Structures are given as C-alpha cells and as structure tokens.
Amino acid sequence: MENRTEYLFLTPALLAGLLALPVTAVASDDERPLIEPDVTPVPVTEDRIDTENFEVGGFAGFLTIEDFESSWLVGAKLTYHLSEAFFFEAGVGVAEAGETSFETLAGNVEVLTDSEREYRFYNLNLGYNLLPGEAFPTEGLAFNTNFYLIGGAGATDFAGDTRFTLNAGAGYQVLLTDDIAVHLELRQHFYRIDVLGDEKTAISTQASAGLSVFF
Amino acid sequence: MPLLLCLLALLPMTATAGGLWGDEPPLRVQVTQPFVEWRTGPAAGYPVFHASEQGEWLRLLQRRTRWIRVRDEQGREGWVSVADIAGTRDATGQPVALPVPDFSEFRNRRLEAGLMMGEFDGAAVTAAYGGYWMTRNLAAELWLSQVLGSASEIRMINANLVHQAFPHWRVSPYFTLGIGHLWIDPKATLAEPEQRDNMVGHAGIGVRAYVTDRYFIRAEVKDYKVFTDRETNEEATEWKIGLSIFF
Incomplete structure (x- = not known):
C-alpha cells in the first residue's frame, strides 16, 4: 500500500520536474543580453580609480613690498586636497623690490644692493573652502567656484636675510573644467625687518591670478 | 636605422593598446x-542636479577626496559621494x-609625512x-627644519628613531632619539657674521592623536645637544605641533 501511495505522488512530481527542465533552460537563455558587451567585467577596487587630489599651478601678479614700492610677482604652488573643505598648499614666489622714498629723494643713496633687492619667499599653508558654489557667466554656462581662506608660515629671503614670515589671505577659485582652475588671490605677508632703522613688522601685499591643473 | 625599425615595429602595438598610457577597461x-x-561638484556645498535610480549603470571616471565623478549611459557627468558608490555593485x-580610512588603518600604517611648526x-x-614604520612600535624618520631667529638662520637635517609603546591607543605617546647636522647662518646686520655647522644629537617625547580619515595631529618636545669644538656643548629646546597624513 505504501508503495502505491509513493507511486501516486512521486510519478507526477517526476513528470512535473521533467517538464520544468526545458522551461528553466529557456529562461536562462532569455537572461542573456541581446547585445553582448564587448568589455570584460572589471571588479571595482580602490586602486583602479584615478584619484586626483593634487593640484599644481603657477601665478602672477603684484607684490607691494612695504617701503620698497610694488613690483611684479611670479610663483608656483602645489596643493593637496585633504578633504572637500581642507587643503595643504606649498608655494614659492619671486619679486624684485624697488627703491625706498628716501633713496628716490636723496638721489645717489643705495640702502640695498641689487642682489639684496631680490625678494624670494616660500610658504606652507592650510586652506579652507569656505563657500563652494557656482557662477553663471551666461544663461547656459555654469562654473563651479570656491571662496577659500588660506594662511600659513614660511620664510622670505630679502634684504640680505631670511625672515620668518606669516601669511594670510583669501582666494576665489573658478573651475573651468573639473581639472583646470583659475585662482584670484589676495594675501598679506608679515615679517620682521630692521633695514630702515628700528626693527618692525613689515607687511607685503600680494594680489595675484593663477592657473592650476588637478592630477 | 635598426632603432627606427624597432620604433616602427612598436607603433602598431601602441596604437592598439590605445596610446602609451593604455586604455584602462571602464x-x-x-x-x-x-x-x-x-x-x-565634489563637495556637499554644490547643488544636487540629478539622481540615478536603481539598476542604472554608472562609469567611474575619477576620484577627488570623498567624491567620484561618474558618467551614465546617456553621457551625463556629475559627482557622487564615495559612500554612495560603496553601496553599489560592480560589473x-x-x-x-x-573602505573609508579609519582608526584601524591608522594603527597599521607604514608611511607617514607631515608639517610642523613651533619654537627652537x-x-x-x-x-x-x-617616516617609515618598520613594526607597529618602531619607525625611522627623516626631518628637514628651518629655524628663523632674530640673530640667525639655522637649517637642520635630522634622522631619528621613534618608539611608541601603545600603538593601539587613539592618542599615543612616543619617545624619540636621533642625530643630525645643523648649519648656522648669522644675520647680515650682526657685527661679525660667522657661518658654522655642527653635529647634533637629540632626544624627545611627543604624542600623536588620530583625527579622521588619513590625518592625525602630532606634537613633540625635543632637547638638542649641539656638539661644538669649544669647551662646552650647547643645548637647545624645541617644541612643535603639526598635521600629518599616513598611508
């Protein structure tokens, strides 16, 4: 009796299973995409993604050197973006100091030699992207922008000595593409100098524009 | 001539490889x-302008900090957070x-670099x-320093060993011992400027504090012994604080 029961239940089950087989085979055929992709699937890992946290660029502008007129300034900088807000920046710049009012009025007096008038500086800074945003020059054109604050320390080689220099300022960055940016910057450089009598804190003002590339 | 032939032979190879840098599979x-x-843009401050729904395929183009630039099948491009990409499936x-770097990665770091400022x-x-970590307790470091005083400029290069007893602590103290060389350049305005250079030895204590991501704050105090050729050696105390990154 038990055998018969088994026969009754198992035979239809087996038949159903056999019938279902081709159906599942057809179903797996359907899952294949109509167009085979011509690329092999690549697993996504961290080191396969092109990471571009560095930015390198040059700048040019004016440097107003306290007591020594204004002059052209050129420089270069390397930036590392720590996060979307913070970045490290290492910068160098050169300018040529002019004459003091005293030298101009007195005529043939020279406070500094020509080589001492070479103004060179480097600085290491921390920046903060305070206001990320967008600029719309025309109706159909939008650029990403950043207003940032920046400050740091470094050294200024000027008037025969190397002087510890603090700097602080702000800048406006316009990203022409995701990889190319234009910068406009205004910064103050503070250092101690004793060339004209008493030692005092001198302030040089930098106004510059630059171009940089992310890599 | 053989060189030219070699170059010519290489030409089709580079062409099929998609240029010298190669075309990585997407x-x-x-x-x-x-x-x-x-x-x-790559920051939370930029506006959201689009959204991809479940099932859509995105091509990853580049990463900047915690953001990834993507392109969808319609050719649109935008920035998606790494946290969102980490929730997707690959091909x-x-x-x-x-993985977002965290404290466990900090504990197992091999390389670190940083900038510090203070007083010497x-x-x-x-x-x-x-610095390079040979074990989780012991590291070798190389330093470049510039000291700008009112009387002189000092440039220093130092090599030292660092030992931290508790690498598993979030705020971890360490001990350091090293040697180096310094160059003293007196200010031009001084009466008798005389350049000199000396060997130095130094010992110090400090602390590292893990902040977030790949960053930590480091602060230390070092005592320098400057070996002169006079009867007495000179001593100098230095403290500094700075921000470092690890890999």
Missing part, C-alpha cells in the same frame, strides 16, 4: 540603492569595496618630515 557600477544623488556582481630655542621653526 570601471562600471550598478546602482542597487533606490537612488543616488549627483552633485555638480562582476560584487558589492563595491571602497626661542626662534620660529618650520619642519617637514617623512
């Missing part, structure tokens, strides 16, 4: 969350693994360093 991910938001069907014998010091 990295594609499929959105498995209900949707992911797209921003116009092999596996979940995308994009009353004068401002700026220093940069790089």
